[in-house]
Amino acid sequence: MNSEMLILFFIIALVLVGIAIIFSSLAAPRSTNPIKFDPYECGIPTEGPAWIQFNVGYYLFAIIYLIFDVETVFLFPWAVVMKSIGIRAFVEILIFFFILVLGLLYAWKKKALKWA
Amino acid sequence: MSSTSTIYDFSTLTGSIDAALHNWMSPGLVLTAELVLVGLIFLTFYALLGLFLVYLERKVCAVMQNRYGPNRVGPLGLLQTIADLIKLLMKELIPIRKADQFLFNLAPFIVIIASFMAIAATPFAKGLQAVDLNIGVFYVMAVSSLGVVGILLAGWSSNSKYSLIGAMRSGAQIVSYELSVGLSLLAIVVFSGTMQLSGIVESQADGWWIFKGHIPAFISFVIFLVASTAEINRGPFDLAEAESELTAGFHTEYSGIKFAFFFLAEYINMFIVAAIGATVFLGGWMPFHIGNWEAFNHVMDFIPSMVWFFLKTFFVVYLIMWFKWTFPRLRIDQLLTLEWKYLMPISLINIVVIAFIVLMGWHF
Numbered sequence: 001m002n003s004e005m006l007i008l009f010f011i012i013a014l015v016l017v018g019i020a021i022i023f024s025s026l027a028a029p030r031s032t033n034p035i036k037f038d039p040y041e042c043g044i045p046t047e048g049p050a051w052i053q054f055n056v057g058y059y060l061f062a063i064i065y066l067i068f069d070v071e072t073v074f075l076f077p078w079a080v081v082m083k084s085i086g087i088r089a090f091v092e093i094l095i096f097f098f099i100l101v102l103g104l105l106y107a108w109k110k111k112a113l114k115w116a
Numbered sequence: 117m118s119s120t121s122t123i124y125d126f127s128t129l130t131g132s133i134d135a136a137l138h139n140w141m142s143p144g145l146v147l148t149a150e151l152v153l154v155g156l157i158f159l160t161f162y163a164l165l166g167l168f169l170v171y172l173e174r175k176v177c178a179v180m181q182n183r184y185g186p187n188r189v190g191p192l193g194l195l196q197t198i199a200d201l202i203k204l205l206m207k208e209l210i211p212i213r214k215a216d217q218f219l220f221n222l223a224p225f226i227v228i229i230a231s232f233m234a235i236a237a238t239p240f241a242k243g244l245q246a247v248d249l250n251i252g253v254f255y256v257m258a259v260s261s262l263g264v265v266g267i268l269l270a271g272w273s274s275n276s277k278y279s280l281i282g283a284m285r286s287g288a289q290i291v292s293y294e295l296s297v298g299l300s301l302l303a304i305v306v307f308s309g310t311m312q313l314s315g316i317v318e319s320q321a322d323g324w325w326i327f328k329g330h331i332p333a334f335i336s337f338v339i340f341l342v343a344s345t346a347e348i349n350r351g352p353f354d355l356a357e358a359e360s361e362l363t364a365g366f367h368t369e370y371s372g373i374k375f376a377f378f379f380l381a382e383y384i385n386m387f388i389v390a391a392i393g394a395t396v397f398l399g400g401w402m403p404f405h406i407g408n409w410e411a412f413n414h415v416m417d418f419i420p421s422m423v424w425f426f427l428k429t430f431f432v433v434y435l436i437m438w439f440k441w442t443f444p445r446l447r448i449d450q451l452l453t454l455e456w457k458y459l460m461p462i463s464l465i466n467i468v469v470i471a472f473i474v475l476m477g478w479h480f
Contacts, residue, residue, distance in 0.1 A: 004151060005236065005247045012155045013232035016162075017225050017377060020205065024373040028208045037213040039276035040368055049214060050280045051272075058288035061452060065291045068460070072298040075467070076254055079305040083474055090475050097464060104460070113456045114449075 060112045064104075071100055123403070123421050127243030154246055162232060162384065167197040169383040172430075173437055180441040207372035212274060215369065219273035224370070224377040226266030231384040234260040238391045239313045241401045241422035252313035253301050256392055257294070260385060261347075264290040267356070270378070271366035282365025285448055286349055286356030292455045293353075296343035299463035303336040303470045304329070304396045317400035324399035330478070332470045337397045339463050341435065344389040346451070349382065351440035355448055390432035394425065398432075401425040 038046045074096075082089045107113055137146045171186065171194065178185025186193030212220065234256050239245040249255050264287055271283020305311055307329055308319040319325075325333050346353035357365030367378045394400060401421035405413045446454070 002247050002249060004147070005154070006233065008151045008155055009158070009233045009236045009246070010229060012159055013229040014225060016159060016232070017228050020373050020377070021209070021221075021224075024205050024207070025209050028206055028372060030208055037211060039212055039214060039274060039279075040363060041277065046214075046276075050275045050277045054280065054284070058284055061288050061292060061456075064456075065295065068295050069291070069298075072295060072302070075299075075302055076251075076305065076311065079302050080309060080311055082306050082471055083309040086475060090471050093471060094468065097468060101461075101464065104456075108457070113452070 060107075064107055064112060067103060068100075071096075123242050123401075123417060125243040126241050130243065158232075158235070158246065162235065165387060166380040166383055167201065169387060169433070170197045170200070170379070172433070173383070176434065176437045177441050180438070201376065204376040205373050209374060210369075210371045212276070212369050214275045216273040216275070219269045220369075221374075223266045223270035223273065224374045224381075226269065227263045227381040228377050230259055230261075230263035230266065231381045231388065234388045235384065235391075237313060238388065239317055239395055239400055240425055241420070244422065245314060248312065248314050250310075250312045250315075253305060253311045253316070253392070253396065256313075256388070257298055257301065260388055261290070261294050263381065263385065266381075267349075267366050270370065274366075274369035276369050278363045278368045279366050282356045282362045282368070286366055288448075289349070289353065289355060289451060290347055292452060293343045293346040293459075296339055296455060296459040296463050297347055299460075299467060300336040300340040300343065301392070301396055303333065303463075303467055306467070306470050306474055307333070313395055313400075316396055317402060320399040320402050323405065324397065324402065326397045329470065330473065332466050332473065333397070335462070335466050336470075337393070339459055339466070340393055340397065341432070343455070343459060344393065345436055345439055346455070348385040348389055348436075350386065350436060352443035352445050353451060354440070354445060355451060386433060386436055387429065390429045390436065391425075393432045394428035398428045399424075400428070 035045065039050065041047065075093075078089060078093060082093075134146070134150065137149055141149065174196070175185045175193075177183075186196035189196045189199050211217065236247045237245070237249060237252050237256050237259075239248070247255075267286050267290070268283050271279040271281075271286070274280075304316065304325050307325055308316045310316060310319070316325075320328070322328075326337050327333075329336075349356045356362075357367070362368070367375055370378060401424050403413070403416040403419060403421070403424055405416060
């Protein structure tokens with residue numbers, strides 16, 4: 001039942017947005033104007049595209065995020081069985097965290113966590 | 117706990133509906149009918165919830181700022197958001213000429229699908245849950261974080277500078293804070309030993325985890341609140357749409373109903389976060405019990421489980437709104453510092469402490 005339910009929710013969301021957009025595009029008034037369809041820029045004519053070389057200061061965060069997110073994925077199965085396995089799971093997670101925290105400290109020391 | 121048996125189980129209701137349908141339909145048709153029924157109920161609930169949350173936000177904001185808030189349309193202004201919705205439906209959808217049309221139109225679908233699928237796993241009451249996966253917590257986290265794809269697409273495809281900057285900020289913020297949300301939820305998974313949302317609620321029959329788990333569970337709850345407020349892009353972490361500098365952030369170029377969908381998804385995400393917080397930390401639909409006060413506990417059991425769930429959820433919703441209207445907005449570097457240098461290390465240490473508590477059996 002669960003997988004059918006999930007597909008159902010997916011389809012309903014799709015239909016909800018689709019119908020609303022179709023209805024709106026039929027019902028709403030239209031008017032045209034040469035600069036109406038330009039991207040907004042303080043009310044002045046748009047200067048060039050926004051698809052430019054963009055300094056993504058978030059790049060390093062994205063990479064560190066990737067590491068830690070994969071770590072969270074590994075932690076979930078551990079969290080479920082922690083109670084039943086006991087001391088071995090605890091020691092194992094200490095080792096796991098030790099390696100991980102080394103990575104975080106390295107990134108910290110390298111100023112990767114600093115907004116440049 | 118013995119008293120939980122008095123709580124009404126909605127699965128008896130759904131079970132009897134299922135049986136009644138089986139009486140006069142073939143099994144295939146029953147499945148279709150049930151799916152349609154569930155779909156319609158959730159669609160109505162989703163729409164009403166969105167409208168109500170927007171209304172609530174405006175009322176709460178008004179109270180904080182010593183104003184009346186909406187009070188003209190309908191009694192107490194209750195119909196205000198419906199009027200707004202109709203207005204937005206009748207507004208022109210402006211196709212941006214220089215935008216990437218396909219991605220521009222795809223983005224609202226993604227954010228709505230992410231929030232709609234996340235709400236499917238919410239346990240509203242005992243036995244009242246559309247999808248009860250055994251990886252419930254993980255599922256909600258995974259699905260709700262898909263919304264960031266929609267936000268990035270919306271910002272990039274608009275071909276507007278404000279949108280691009282807003283989307284980039286939002287991306288960095290959401291992915292960063294997702295870690296803390298995950299780790300704080302993980303803390304309770306360690307306690308309860310299950311990821312199934314109904315299982316987590318059941319494990320709180322003799323006390324909510326925020327009480328049973330000592331101080332570490334409380335720290336987890338605080339981290340969860342802060343991190344999830346950031347993850348859903350709400351003030352004081354609403355840098356993605358900092359209107360004083362970025363106009364409207366990633367949805368600057370969206371108009372009419374497409375804009376409304378981003379707005380709706382933001383509010384529904386707030387509800388989902390509050391619902392997960394209430395379920396995992398505050399006992400979900402479990403009534404409030406105090407140790408041996410038999411009479412008190414018995415009275416509490418009379419309040420339906422659904423009422424408990426919504427009380428707790430809206431308490432958390434109110435907290436999140438309270439944050440927004442009382443704290444000034446952070447700067448982006450402060451925001452990322454808060455996550456990576458404070459919340460992350462604290463939640464990592466917190467997990468170890470909780471694992472130790474579970475190991476020694478110190479929790480109740």
